[in-house]
Amino acid sequence: MNFICDISFKEKINIFSFEYLKCIKFIIGLETDDYVFTKKLYSKLITTSYIVEDFLDFHGAKKNKEWVFYRELSAMVRHLSLAGYSQRHILNRFNFYDFGTTTTDYFKPDAFDTLKMLQDSLKVAAPVILEEARRLDIKLPDKGYDLSYFPGISSSQLLDHNIDDFNARDQQRENLTRISSEFLEIVKDFEQFAFYERYDIQKIKTLVPAKINEVTIRRFEMLIHNLQSSFDSYVVNTQSSPENQMLEQLRSHFSIVFHILQVMGRLLHFYERHLHDIGFKDVYKVVGESLTNLIDPDILLDRAVNFCLFFAWKFLSSGKELAFRILNENMETSVIEVGIPKERGFHSRPSLLVAKIVQHYGGEVKMHVNEAVFDASSVLDIQWAGGKINKEQIERVVFKGDSRSLADLEILASVNYGEDHMGKGIPLPSELSYLS
Numbered sequence: 001m002n003f004i005c006d007i008s009f010k011e012k013i014n015i016f017s018f019e020y021l022k023c024i025k026f027i028i029g030l031e032t033d034d035y036v037f038t039k040k041l042y043s044k045l046i047t048t049s050y051i052v053e054d055f056l057d058f059h060g061a062k063k064n065k066e067w068v069f070y071r072e073l074s075a076m077v078r079h080l081s082l083a084g085y086s087q088r089h090i091l092n093r094f095n096f097y098d099f100g101t102t103t104t105d106y107f108k109p110d111a112f113d114t115l116k117m118l119q120d121s122l123k124v125a126a127p128v129i130l131e132e133a134r135r136l137d138i139k140l141p142d143k144g145y146d147l148s149y150f151p152g153i154s155s156s157q158l159l160d161h162n163i164d165d166f167n168a169r170d171q172q173r174e175n176l177t178r179i180s181s182e183f184l185e186i187v188k189d190f191e192q193f194a195f196y197e198r199y200d201i202q203k204i205k206t207l208v209p210a211k212i213n214e215v216t217i218r219r220f221e222m223l224i225h226n227l228q229s230s231f232d233s234y235v236v237n238t239q240s241s242p243e244n245q246m247l248e249q250l251r252s253h254f255s256i257v258f259h260i261l262q263v264m265g266r267l268l269h270f271y272e273r274h275l276h277d278i279g280f281k282d283v284y285k286v287v288g289e290s291l292t293n294l295i296d297p298d299i300l301l302d303r304a305v306n307f308c309l310f311f312a313w314k315f316l317s318s319g320k321e322l323a324f325r326i327l328n329e330n331m332e333t334s335v336i337e338v339g340i341p342k343e344r345g346f347h348s349r350p351s352l353l354v355a356k357i358v359q360h361y362g363g364e365v366k367m368h369v370n371e372a373v374f375d376a377s378s379v380l381d382i383q384w385a386g387g388k389i390n391k392e393q394i395e396r397v398v399f400k401g402d403s404r405s406l407a408d409l410e411i412l413a414s415v416n417y418g419e420d421h422m423g424k425g426i427p428l429p430s431e432l433s434y435l436s
Contacts, residue, residue: 009059014139016055020048020074021133026144027126037119039092041150042085045122049077069287070132072274076125076291079274083266084118086259091115092153097252098245102318107311114263114303121295128294173330175234176247177363177404179227180327183254184362186223187316187323194313198306201298208301209276212309214268220312221261228254246326253319257312264308267300275300324362331363332403338413339396343421346386348379350417355379356435357409363402365409369394376401376409408432 023045053074061067091111133140193212231251275288275297341350358365358377365376369388374381376399399409411431418428428435
């Protein structure tokens, strides 16, 4: 079957550009700076610019001097619009989020500044796009869309919560335990990016893209999205539940971080692929320089790091205590009694392995040595316990708490806490491979 369409490239680019350029004309025709782009406008810009970009890529525009800039402009519109759509969603939803006692007063002004930067960049690019279309002899629409075509969708009201799924509640505690543990794992992994004072641009450029880049941020975006999807699928959040407010707060932390990372991923993609100096040669260098006249790379990097990364960490961090609380209120608990490490007791290696098991699951586990109680997630606490054990010549201890941790602690104890009789490390069972 022949899928070749028998009309010319020029005729096709006119067709594929029409709605895209109609959006561009709408932006140029805005008579006030007070208009805030709606999600529908961003959505239209995303789809129409992608149609143009994809069409041009299919026909090799990236390697053609005449068409490469028009192609790059459509890519710019798409990625900035994707970021703008997510940023507008955050601001639309923000008043409906519940972050408990976390202070968020300074988030909205910073978020709106970021949205304004994205919008202003698109407004600056619009006349350049139209001029490039004229240069390429692309037919322009007579006019842009009417303002009424892009209404806002947000309001101050929510529909009543009057559907509760009671059939799934048997798995509620297990699901909350798992999801809270996974959230805490993400927080721990994200700590490598934690910072508390905004970076200057020189510092940011040492981080992007060497340490902070699109690939890294997209990985965290995926992890948070999977976690949110799991929460929405398996956690029953009923109107009558006494823990309803905590669950709403936990989901608020998932949601805002996910959308912030969406914005950051798009900004980093555009910087790394289209603005960063690496790879710019000949015509690409000229195109890159032309794009930097439309959007300042330093401002884009500042928003990616000093807004997106900063607040992603802030909301992950503020959700940590909440996740611990939900985890410990819903996890299954048990008690085990095990022997101590033979020959050398709880010195550094076995103490570290015990603490890593408890930290892996995130639930509370206590180590009982006669009447004394120690925190099994703390290497220092376990070593303090080791001193008491040695002094009182105790041979067995009791662990109480998270059943998942206790099951792995039993496995660890069964192999003498990963040591031979000389105190040297030995391979651990496959169930404990995460300790490697």
